Ligand SMILES: Cc1cc2nc3c(=O)[nH]c(=O)nc-3n(C[C@H](O)[C@H](O)[C@H](O)COP(=O)(O)OP(=O)(O)OC[C@H]3O[C@@H](n4cnc5c(N)ncnc54)[C@H](O)[C@@H]3O)c2cc1C
């Protein structure tokens with residue numbers, strides 16, 4: 001057995017890398033152990049067809065928390081974002097397209113073609129999201145308070161958030177309270193009449209979750225995602241080089257301040273002795289002792305697979321079993337010989353409009369019906385789809401004149417009623433191609449090759465238990481002081497010196513770095529004691 | 530009647546005026562504030578809250594006069610099981626599917642039914658040997674899909690309830706003497722429940738507690754002095770429990786009764 005290491009981080013996803021950076025800055029010597037051949041977790045760029053590279057999983061950042069980008073100097077480490085003019089093109093079955101520009105004024109002009117009233121509401125909605133999102137954003141920076149015996153820091157944090165909420169003024173304060181438990185469908189209907197606009201914005205509230213737009217709490221997801229990003233439909237930011245460029249820059253930043261990173265190092269077990277984590281055992285049999293272990297893997301994987309449950313109380317094991325963590329998203333990456341021609345955009349000159357996000361979310365009921373199928377264990381035959389064509393902003397991702405298309409589809413439930421994902425994979429791909437073809441008839445002819453990633457693949461290849469893209473459902477009962485579990489929302493676990501830093505901890509809102517940065521702060525504090 | 534921002538009494542439909550120190554409304558906010566009060570007496574943001582308040586009734590009622598007792602396949606014969614509540618809710622999936630139809634404006638083809646036979650505990654409700662079957666049925670959405678209306682759907686809805694029960698108690702059709710179908714539209718027209726919501730407004734989190742009925746106006750008072758609310762549309766909400774009425778009375782007394 002080798003020397004005792006300082007802090008081991010299990011997994012080199014973006015949160016593990018962010019945690020490694022902040023821990024190294026705080027004077028610790030983190031060692032990141034990643035099971036795959038490269039770091040990045042769900043934020044990676046890979047070649048899936050000769051000459052074609054794509055953000056394999058996430059194709060858009062959360063966005064990243066600005067202070068993290070600054071602290072890690074990610075731009076200096078090569079990260080460069082482009083924000084396209086066109087934020088979202090939302091297609092409708094009658095051959096129209098609602099075009100949302102990144103610029104709010106320009107967006108309002110376009111919306112006016114659908115409804116004058118909605119054009120006016122659009123900036124109101126953006127402003128309300130901005131104000132409310134800022135206050136929620138403050139709460140996302142906090143370590144959730146200890147409910148049984150809040151310490152002074154907890155009380156101060158709650159007081160500050162409480163004050164910020166009050167400072168919003170009556171109207172927005174009531175909005176914060178009212179909106180959280182609502183259905184996203186109701187929330188958008190308070191502002192807009194245009195169906196595709198309603199659905200396109202509401203889609204933010206269902207993204208990655210087992211909720212339909214009519215489900216209670218979908219408005220909360222929308223608000224959480226708006227916390228760092230008040231643009232009504234959600235901003236679009238493409239890193240040159242795809243999502244993997246984000247984590248490559250993070251890895252470089254972490255190394256520069258002294259973190260060590262090893263890839264191809266799968267952890268088979270987290271060693272626990274007398275209730276204290278003492279190190280890890282790799283799949284290769286190698287053992288590494290450490291003062292503390294921080295897991296970037298999801299809570300279920302960490303506490304039910306990497307730790308022997310014998311070290312946990314039956315009550316805790318029961319609770320972690322009940323943690324909801326079954327995914328609904330599938331990902332399809334396509335190599336294209338040419339750009340698809342969307343009927344709705346032909347008259348307007350296709351190319352530039354395709355640089356943002358292209359969404360198939362024409363109406364609330366369409367999304368809800370897609371959800372209905374998944375409740376009974378079927379994937380949606382007419383799915384909610386979000387497309388990007390990153391090669392338009394970064395031509396280096398595909399051979400000259402050719403393109404890559406990155407497609408999220410929802411809903412693809414982890415648990416199928418009939419068959420399994422191996423037998424349904426191709427059918428899923430066909431359903432997606434067929435759906436897109438209804439809006440772009442030449443689409444099938446442009447496809448050279450494709451990669452279909454089912455929830456099962458997310459679990460087996462990318463380590464996301466249950467195929468859940470957020471390491472666990474984002475819902476009222478799994479949020480803030482309850483993420484992942486009530487009493488265990490402060491990055492600690494029942495095993496002493498074992499911590500969590502992944503997306504299954506607060507705030508857990510995707511590719512933002514928030515969980516990793518919060519966790520590092522808390523871990524540094526407890527390890528120093 | 531409102532004078533100088535104070536409620537001073539009520540006017541009946543027949544024109545009679547009754548003056549009062551306190552007016553307390555046990556009906557929902559839509560009726561109270563948009564039907565019984567002249568426009569212009571309430572602040573805009575309050576009315577916005579009232580207009581946003583959601584009703585969306587989702588249940589109907591079918592009452593039957595029976596010439597005997599239903600004979601359930603799963604538990605044949607007469608017994609204690611008929612005296613309590615009987616529920617057709619065989620699986621979570623069954624209920625969810627019933628809900629799915631309602632989301633798109635159709636009554637459930639396989640509804641959730643909650644039945645009681647009150648005549649088994651109180652024989653005075655029907656002539657000797659006869660019985661009453663009271664069925665609470667979900668879902669029956671107030672707002673039907675385009676092209677459908679409740680007055681034409683009413684009896685079809687009733688037939689479907691009977692057919693559903695018949696799957697579990699095949700003799701039901703032979704013993705029905707009379708049937709009364711109450712749709713959400715009937716609840717609104719006959720019983721003053723807006724959109725047929727049985728609780729005077731949805732019991733969803735954003736309409737409960739300090740948010741019921743309107744954020745900032747959950748303490749039984751209204752923007753109009755001496756006008757109070759005391760029905761199911763106030764905290765703690767619907768159900769036969771009397772709590773809103775009692776809490777409202779306490780607040781009214783606290784204000785000195787006027
Ligand atoms: C298809 C898809 C689309 C998405 N789209 C978006 C989006 O548009 N916007 C957004 O904000 N978010 C999106 N997300 C979510 C976001 O990408 C994730 O929530 C985020 O990247 C999770 O980061 P993480 O560091 O917490 O965990 P991960 O990225 O999951 O990292 C965990 C790491 O731990 C490693 N690991 C696991 N077990 C072991 C072990 N035993 N030993 C060693 N290493 C191990 C894994 O290999 C992985 O590298 C998407 C995710 C997916 C899958």
Ligand SMILES: Cc1cc2nc3c(=O)[nH]c(=O)nc-3n(C[C@H](O)[C@H](O)[C@H](O)COP(=O)(O)OP(=O)(O)OC[C@H]3O[C@@H](n4cnc5c(N)ncnc54)[C@H](O)[C@@H]3O)c2cc1C
Pocket residue numbers: 555556560589590665716720721722726727728729759760761762766767768769770
């Ligand atoms: C079909 C159905 C089944 C139910 N089942 C149950 C159950 O099993 N358990 C349970 O706890 N609850 C149940 N409820 C709910 C419960 O009955 C109600 O929430 C409760 O009775 C409401 O009481 P309330 O006094 O607040 O209002 P209401 O009972 O609605 O009283 C309001 C009164 O105001 C009158 N009114 C309206 N407008 C005017 C006007 N302009 N002038 C004068 N009077 C007017 C109405 O006629 C009515 O009498 C059910 C309701 C329905 C409809």
